[in-house]
Amino acid sequence: MRSGGEERGSRADQADQRRAELLEAARRVVLERGLAGTRVADIARATNVSGGLIHYHFATKDDLITAMLRSTGETEVRRLRELAAGPGTAVERLDRVLRFSIPESRSDQSWTLWLDASAVGVREAHVRTILLELEGAWIATLAEVIAGGVAGGEFACDDPRGAAERIDGMLDGLVVRYTLHAGGMSRARLLHHARVAAAREIGLDPAVFTA
Amino acid sequence: MRSGGEERGSRADQADQRRAELLEAARRVVLERGLAGTRVADIARATNVSGGLIHYHFATKDDLITAMLRSTGETEVRRLRELAAGPGTAVERLDRVLRFSIPESRSDQSWTLWLDASAVGVREAHVRTILLELEGAWIATLAEVIAGGVAGGEFACDDPRGAAERIDGMLDGLVVRYTLHAGGMSRARLLHHARVAAAREIGLDPAVFTA
DNA sequence: CGGAGAGCTGACTAACCACTCAGTCAACGC
DNA sequence: GCGTTGACTGAGTGGTTAGTCAGCTCTCCG
Numbered sequence: 454m455r456s457g458g459e460e461r462g463s464r465a466d467q468a469d470q471r472r473a474e475l476l477e478a479a480r481r482v483v484l485e486r487g488l489a490g491t492r493v494a495d496i497a498r499a500t501n502v503s504g505g506l507i508h509y510h511f512a513t514k515d516d517l518i519t520a521m522l523r524s525t526g527e528t529e530v531r532r533l534r535e536l537a538a539g540p541g542t543a544v545e546r547l548d549r550v551l552r553f554s555i556p557e558s559r560s561d562q563s564w565t566l567w568l569d570a571s572a573v574g575v576r577e578a579h580v581r582t583i584l585l586e587l588e589g590a591w592i593a594t595l596a597e598v599i600a601g602g603v604a605g606g607e608f609a610c611d612d613p614r615g616a617a618e619r620i621d622g623m624l625d626g627l628v629v630r631y632t633l634h635a636g637g638m639s640r641a642r643l644l645h646h647a648r649v650a651a652a653r654e655i656g657l658d659p660a661v662f663t664a
Numbered sequence: 665m666r667s668g669g670e671e672r673g674s675r676a677d678q679a680d681q682r683r684a685e686l687l688e689a690a691r692r693v694v695l696e697r698g699l700a701g702t703r704v705a706d707i708a709r710a711t712n713v714s715g716g717l718i719h720y721h722f723a724t725k726d727d728l729i730t731a732m733l734r735s736t737g738e739t740e741v742r743r744l745r746e747l748a749a750g751p752g753t754a755v756e757r758l759d760r761v762l763r764f765s766i767p768e769s770r771s772d773q774s775w776t777l778w779l780d781a782s783a784v785g786v787r788e789a790h791v792r793t794i795l796l797e798l799e800g801a802w803i804a805t806l807a808e809v810i811a812g813g814v815a816g817g818e819f820a821c822d823d824p825r826g827a828a829e830r831i832d833g834m835l836d837g838l839v840v841r842y843t844l845h846a847g848g849m850s851r852a853r854l855l856h857h858a859r860v861a862a863a864r865e866i867g868l869d870p871a872v873f874t875a
Numbered sequence: 876c877g878g879a880g881a882g883c884t885g886a887c888t889a890a891c892c893a894c895t896c897a898g899t900c901a902a903c904g905c
Numbered sequence: 906g907c908g909t910t911g912a913c914t915g916a917g918t919g920g921t922t923a924g925t926c927a928g929c930t931c932t933c934c935g
Contacts, residue, residue, distance in 0.1 A: 464880095464881065464882080464931095464932060464933070467881085467882075468881080468882075471882080471883095486787075487783070487784075487786060487787050488783070489700050489783075489784075490787065492921090492922065493922080493924085494922075494923090502883075502884085503883065503884045503885060504884090504885075504922095504924090505883070505884060505885065505886095505926085506884075507923095507924095508923080508924060508925080509881095509882070509883070509884095510882095513923080513924080514922095514923065514924085562786075565783075565786045568779075568782055568783045568786060569783045569786075571779055571783070571840060571844060572698070572699070572700075572776075572779045572780045572782070572783040573698075573700075574844055575698060575776045575779060575780075575843070575844060576697075576698050576701065581844055581845065584844060584845075585844070585845050585848065588841060588845075615857065618838070618849070618857060619834055619838075619857050619860065619861050621837065622833075622834045622835075622836075622837030622838035622841060622857070623830055623833045623834035623837055623861075624833075624837065625833075625840065625841075626832065626833030626834055626836030626837035626838075626840075627829070627830075627833035629782060629836065629837075630799060630833060630836075632786070633782060633785055633786065633792055633795060633796070634792065634795075634796050634799075637796065638829070645826075646826065646830050646833070649826070649830070650830055650834075650861075653864045653865075654864075674902090674903090675901095675902060675910095675911065675912080678911085678912070679911080679912075682912080682913095703891090703892065703893085704892080704894085705892075705893090713913075714913065714914045714915060715892095715894085715914090715915075716894085716895080716896085716913070716914060716915065716916095717912080717913055717914075718893095718894095719893080719894060719895080720911095720912070720913070721912095723894095724893080724894080725892095725894090
């Protein structure tokens with residue numbers, strides 16, 4: 454075992470690599486089977502390691518799941534900030550953020566992770582904290598992009614923070630609906646709603662996004 | 665046991681009453697402990713019956729939970745329709761619907777039931793169906809109220825259905841945020857957002873709701 | 876080379892929990 | 906009254922699963 458596999462550095466790095474590997478496997482398994490349906494044995498199998506190894510690197514299943522949610526959230530926030538800070542007009546930046554906030558396609562079920570986490574977060578404070586940071590970053594980024602557009606004279610909006618909260622809330626709600634109900638809404642309509650709502654908030658015509 | 669308790673009718677009614685009682689207890693327990701944390705023994709204890717009785721009335725735990733979700737959803741939809749069909753101007757009817765759609769207070773955690781259900785619904789089609797009907801009824805009702813306002817000349821909106829989808833989505837997203845994060849948003853701000861977004865969709869000033 | 880310790884294994888255990896079942900009791904029809 | 910049937914009990918039972926542990930192997934370093 455582990456002869457033709459990926460390279461492994463010094464022993465000092467090995468544990469970190471393994472931890473990252475377990476985190477990634479946990480993410481895949483939870484996406485596939487749901488949080489409630491995920492066993493630590495499943496994650497072990499997906500990584501081709503023994504069940505005992507999971508508890509060598511993570512004291513409890515909870516630790517593993519929490520670390521996985523935190524690292525996934527951090528990755529998403531990093532990417533969001535890159536897109537928001539990227540080149541182009543404020544309209545282009547805002548549209549990039551909107552498009553990044555919704556699933557790429559019908560088969561992109563990555564949002565179910567946050568649905569599961571939200572249900573758990575009601576009862577568990579450390580999960581709630583992760584969700585709060587994730588959503589806080591989203592709202593803050595949206596608000597910055599909108600405020601930037603206002604400062605540059607592109608947008609008209611007297612409450613960028615409030616607008617960001619409303620847009621973020623609508624995205625969350627609609628994405629859940631899109632994710633849950635296959636026939637309920639097309640991705641095109643989802644994006645249309647996001648653009649219409651955003652356009653209303655910044656005092657522009659929705660057509661600016663598609664021009 | 666069961667001497668000073670509530671009256672029980674004929675044997676024919678008894679089973680129905682007991683079923684309803686178990687449904688209601690299941691709702692309370694799930695709200696308190698979450699779907700994942702609910703044991704059938706908890707529901708039995710909350711009803712002061714034996715564990716075996718649960719399975720006398722409901723073949724499986726899943727059956728009980730599903731029936732509970734369905735009955736809760738039906739009750740909420742009935743109440744929503746009453747409020748939407750009630751007296752007053754279209755603005756008043758719309759505002760009643762908006763206020764009914766958000767928690768009554770910080771201690772009203774009834775929405776967590778639907779958060780739990782949504783997470784389960786990703787994997788289980790029969791739960792998904794219940795959610796689809798619930799959300800469909802909400803959107804349809806919102807759309808009817810808006811269309812009514814347009815017909816009566818109160819509102820200006822060229823896509824009541826789309827507006828309803830956006831408002832419903834935003835309510836879902838914001839209510840989750842409100843429910844999850846104690847300090848994140850006040851109920852007043854939540855209601856403010858709902859009214860601002862709705863006012864934008866119907867071409868009125870948000871102040872009409874508070875006048 | 877040799878000892879130490881990190882990484883890892885897999886069999887084990889203790890707890891948990893949905894569901895079963897044999898039997899009790901009381902209401903109802905006859 | 907008396908047998909039947911529906912409501913209900915509570916002690917199981919079997920399957921599942923997070924976490925443990927004794928011991929193995931390999932790498933690193935003196």
